[in-house]
Amino acid sequence: MSIEPIEQTAAVPEASADPPRVLASALAVHIGRTVRVSGWLHRRRILKSVVFAVVRDRSGLAQVVVREPELRARIEALTEETVVEFTGEATANADAPGGVEITGPALRLLGEPAEPAPFDLYRPELRATLPTTLDNAQVALRHPRKRAPFEIAAAAVAGFREALSKREFTEVNSPKLVGTATESGASVFTVDYFGGKAYLAQSPQFYKQTLVGVFERVFEVGPVFRAEPHDTVRHLAEYVSLDAELGFIEGYADVQAVLEAAVGGMLSAVEERAGAALATLGLSLPVMPAKVPELHFTEALAMITEATGEETEGLDDLAPAHERWVGEWAKREHGSDFAYIIGYPMSKRPFYAHPDTARPAYSASFDLLFRGTELVTGGQRLHKYSDYLAALAARGESPEAYEGYLAAFKHGMPPHGGFAIGLERFVAQLTGAANIREVTLFPRDLHRLTP
Amino acid sequence: MSIEPIEQTAAVPEASADPPRVLASALAVHIGRTVRVSGWLHRRRILKSVVFAVVRDRSGLAQVVVREPELRARIEALTEETVVEFTGEATANADAPGGVEITGPALRLLGEPAEPAPFDLYRPELRATLPTTLDNAQVALRHPRKRAPFEIAAAAVAGFREALSKREFTEVNSPKLVGTATESGASVFTVDYFGGKAYLAQSPQFYKQTLVGVFERVFEVGPVFRAEPHDTVRHLAEYVSLDAELGFIEGYADVQAVLEAAVGGMLSAVEERAGAALATLGLSLPVMPAKVPELHFTEALAMITEATGEETEGLDDLAPAHERWVGEWAKREHGSDFAYIIGYPMSKRPFYAHPDTARPAYSASFDLLFRGTELVTGGQRLHKYSDYLAALAARGESPEAYEGYLAAFKHGMPPHGGFAIGLERFVAQLTGAANIREVTLFPRDLHRLTP
Numbered sequence: 053m054s055i056e057p058i059e060q061t062a063a064v065p066e067a068s069a070d071p072p073r074v075l076a077s078a079l080a081v082h083i084g085r086t087v088r089v090s091g092w093l094h095r096r097r098i099l100k101s102v103v104f105a106v107v108r109d110r111s112g113l114a115q116v117v118v119r120e121p122e123l124r125a126r127i128e129a130l131t132e133e134t135v136v137e138f139t140g141e142a143t144a145n146a147d148a149p150g151g152v153e154i155t156g157p158a159l160r161l162l163g164e165p166a167e168p169a170p171f172d173l174y175r176p177e178l179r180a181t182l183p184t185t186l187d188n189a190q191v192a193l194r195h196p197r198k199r200a201p202f203e204i205a206a207a208a209v210a211g212f213r214e215a216l217s218k219r220e221f222t223e224v225n226s227p228k229l230v231g232t233a234t235e236s237g238a239s240v241f242t243v244d245y246f247g248g249k250a251y252l253a254q255s256p257q258f259y260k261q262t263l264v265g266v267f268e269r270v271f272e273v274g275p276v277f278r279a280e281p282h283d284t285v286r287h288l289a290e291y292v293s294l295d296a297e298l299g300f301i302e303g304y305a306d307v308q309a310v311l312e313a314a315v316g317g318m319l320s321a322v323e324e325r326a327g328a329a330l331a332t333l334g335l336s337l338p339v340m341p342a343k344v345p346e347l348h349f350t351e352a353l354a355m356i357t358e359a360t361g362e363e364t365e366g367l368d369d370l371a372p373a374h375e376r377w378v379g380e381w382a383k384r385e386h387g388s389d390f391a392y393i394i395g396y397p398m399s400k401r402p403f404y405a406h407p408d409t410a411r412p413a414y415s416a417s418f419d420l421l422f423r424g425t426e427l428v429t430g431g432q433r434l435h436k437y438s439d440y441l442a443a444l445a446a447r448g449e450s451p452e453a454y455e456g457y458l459a460a461f462k463h464g465m466p467p468h469g470g471f472a473i474g475l476e477r478f479v480a481q482l483t484g485a486a487n488i489r490e491v492t493l494f495p496r497d498l499h500r501l502t503p
Numbered sequence: 504m505s506i507e508p509i510e511q512t513a514a515v516p517e518a519s520a521d522p523p524r525v526l527a528s529a530l531a532v533h534i535g536r537t538v539r540v541s542g543w544l545h546r547r548r549i550l551k552s553v554v555f556a557v558v559r560d561r562s563g564l565a566q567v568v569v570r571e572p573e574l575r576a577r578i579e580a581l582t583e584e585t586v587v588e589f590t591g592e593a594t595a596n597a598d599a600p601g602g603v604e605i606t607g608p609a610l611r612l613l614g615e616p617a618e619p620a621p622f623d624l625y626r627p628e629l630r631a632t633l634p635t636t637l638d639n640a641q642v643a644l645r646h647p648r649k650r651a652p653f654e655i656a657a658a659a660v661a662g663f664r665e666a667l668s669k670r671e672f673t674e675v676n677s678p679k680l681v682g683t684a685t686e687s688g689a690s691v692f693t694v695d696y697f698g699g700k701a702y703l704a705q706s707p708q709f710y711k712q713t714l715v716g717v718f719e720r721v722f723e724v725g726p727v728f729r730a731e732p733h734d735t736v737r738h739l740a741e742y743v744s745l746d747a748e749l750g751f752i753e754g755y756a757d758v759q760a761v762l763e764a765a766v767g768g769m770l771s772a773v774e775e776r777a778g779a780a781l782a783t784l785g786l787s788l789p790v791m792p793a794k795v796p797e798l799h800f801t802e803a804l805a806m807i808t809e810a811t812g813e814e815t816e817g818l819d820d821l822a823p824a825h826e827r828w829v830g831e832w833a834k835r836e837h838g839s840d841f842a843y844i845i846g847y848p849m850s851k852r853p854f855y856a857h858p859d860t861a862r863p864a865y866s867a868s869f870d871l872l873f874r875g876t877e878l879v880t881g882g883q884r885l886h887k888y889s890d891y892l893a894a895l896a897a898r899g900e901s902p903e904a905y906e907g908y909l910a911a912f913k914h915g916m917p918p919h920g921g922f923a924i925g926l927e928r929f930v931a932q933l934t935g936a937a938n939i940r941e942v943t944l945f946p947r948d949l950h951r952l953t954p
Contacts, residue, residue, distance in 0.1 A: 162918060163918070190907070191914045202673070206675070210664075224944060226945065227726075228741060243693070243694050245692065245952060266653075267653075268560065463620050503907030
């Protein structure tokens with residue numbers, strides 16, 4: 053192979069013009085030199101003797117000082133959000149943002165808006181309701197505080213992949229168009245597929261298990277689809293699922309070890325690569341201790357009853373208030389923002405869940421709570437063909453509908469397990485977003501399919 | 504934040520049992536020690552005094568030597584593809600694969616097949632037609648030669664992301680459920696969306712352009728959907744698209760520079776991380792020179808006419824044979840497996856393509872051919888709102904259908920461009936696959952929606 057190294061004059065090669073473009077955040081190292089700054093006209097401050105033009109690029113804000121009357125007039129006539137390029141001298145000024153400003157500028161217009169933006173993007177907070185913000189996402193996302201969650205999301209996903217790649221997981225792409233609506237029939241989208249019917253995959257569950265038989269350890273980052281009829285702050289019709297599955301485990305604890313490595317990798321990557329976004333939002337990262345506190349489902353209920361007096365006997369699931377209680381317990385007793393609840397009743401888990409062999413009414417599976425809200429579901433799965441047949445029969449389901457999935461188990465599968473992390477939920481909890489739509493670029497729900 | 508480092512005794516932490524699991528490829532460094540090997544019973548060689556059991560794991564094959572009569576009888580009774588674990592001594596033997604074998608083994612059964620596999624997975628080549636292979640993908644993919652293309656794909660995608668992340672591109676996730684079927688009406692899938700209609704995105708084109716207004720530089724790896732009615736070896740109803748888009752360009756050459764970095768990163772990553780898969784398939788990597796040869800559309804036609812005598816005057820597109828000719832020319836004249844064709848007629852490009860300002864009938868866009876087949880389409884896009892209105896009007900299309908998309912341009916966008924690489928096409932060309940379905944885990948087409 054013969055690949056020449058890519059020539060890079062700076063860390064980030066910018067477009068080919070001369071002098072090279074400098075990002076706002078890097079201006080200070082160019083003091084005394086002629087530089088080119090490009091971005092959106094974020095704000096103008098028009099004073100008697102001077103106009104300050106603030107240019108926003110992907111790295112931050114740059115101040116341009118305009119004194120020359122003809123240029124001043126041109127800038128006064130512009131609209132905010134005009135895409136501009138200023139070439140001038142990077143000049144030290146302790147009073148300017150970042151201690152540097154552009155003086156003696158020449159202006160080139162790169163893109164003019166057809167109409168003013170629906171919001172003042174220069175304000176510290178975007179003053180608009182969530183529906184208005186979402187209706188105008190194309191522009192609202194340009195606001196630094198609106199953009200920041202997605203920089204956090206991108207870093208988190210990169211950290212997820214790195215943690216798993218380092219552990220020899222193979223990244224896979226499973227189909228989103230599937231032939232049967234099996235995993236949870238009620239909430240599946242139907243597709244007109246060449247005159248027949250297909251369905252949108254609700255998760256890569258069946259495929260990632262099948263692929264344990266091929267690669268042993270797999271992960272996937274991709275969209276999943278739920279025809280979710282509930283209009284809540286936590287549900288979307290389409291979201292990004294971070295899935296992993298691994299074979300040759302001894303039990304669910306081996307899955308937890310990988311999950312903790314993955315979540316740890318996500319948090320480290322957010323800290324390292326999205327530091328500016330964290331600062332913009334004034335966030336600090338959660339605490340994940342070396343040993344994440346863990347309660348068995350029955351233990352959690354007993355503790356809740358003891359602490360609150362609430363009758364929990366016979367419950368087969370936890371209510372959101374119970375999860376919050378466990379989250380508070382983990383923080384109070386263990387200083388942890390994360391907590392496991394293990395051993396949910398088998399009746400509340402999908403048919404492929406593996407039972408706890410010592411207490412078969414309970415599953416060898418877990419939820420990971422993040423600040424008292426479910427972030428991850430995972431656990432060990434059944435791996436024997438006969439166990440699948442029995443589990444389906446016990447639920448009154450026919451194996452025919454699962455034929456493609458069961459074929460993997462028919463031909464020898466190792467003990468395995470895995471987990472799925474909802475990306476938007478992770479970012480929502482991390483940023484304290486009240487509504488998951490705030491951390492979704494273009495959310496899809498019962499009422500929203502645009503923009 | 505307080506994340507304890509993950510303890511790793513080896514490069515790859517395996518399950519919690521003792522002695523720790525050793526992969527087949529790592530056995531040689533454990534000679535003289537008791538080791539545990541887990542995997543699928545790939546093959547048995549039953550001789551008079553000894554049985555050789557070959558175990559396949561994700562790293563390769565391990566030979567286990569069985570002399571003890573009771574264990575010998577157990578192994579003789581097993582089916583290939585049984586999931587097994589052998590604990591024994593790693594013993595040097597120059598005649599064994601990798602110079603090492605397991606002696607004095609104890610056996611634990613981890614997963615027993617319900618029936619024999621439909622193929623002999625131990626043969627060097629899987630003896631089955633493509634339809635049979637695809638019908639039984641759950642098992643066929645276990646064959647090392649069938650699995651290898653997906654190890655190459657995973658490495659390539661990782662290289663793509665790294666090349667772009669290094670250049671400060673932000674990874675995004677655009678919605679796959681969209682409200683309008685605009686990009687190419689004929690081949691879109693329709694979804695029943697809460698009683699209304701939605702469509703499956705044919706590409707992230709509109710969203711990645713919109714997001715240039717937010718992040719300046721974005722990339723996305725995700726599924727795209729084409730209701731492709733043609734039954735060819737090159738078309739799928741669902742495939743993985745590697746998309747990138749960047750703002751503040753001077754022209755399409757800035758897009759080419761990023762594309763070459765991305766493809767270069769993909770090839771480097773394949774070489775570094777999928778070396779075993781390349782060796783399994785006996786492949787060498789293609790040559791991408793520092794300067795990829797480039798022909799203008801009109802120039803390519805003129806050269807083809809001169810070389811072959813074929814009349815090409817008035818053609819507005821290249822036939823596959825023309826692309827092959829250009830591929831051969833690039834190899835012969837420049838030693839390159841890649842070649843650009845730039846300046847396709849505007850009439851053959853989508854409405855958002857930017858014209859070549861010097862020759863407005865031709866576009867400021869390109870195709871990148873890989874071994875004479877189109878791998879990538881890219882170029883500069885329109886960025887002015889008025890240009891979009893004019894381009895749509897010229898095609899007799901109404902701007903209303905594009906409202907969400909056009910909103911970005913209404914509010915100021917920089918000159919920008921981007922490209923899309925079809926992952927499966929890349930892997931097919933790299934591996935010489937005759938049919939794109941060979942390099943798709945679970946292909947979807949006119950006739951296939953399972954497994």
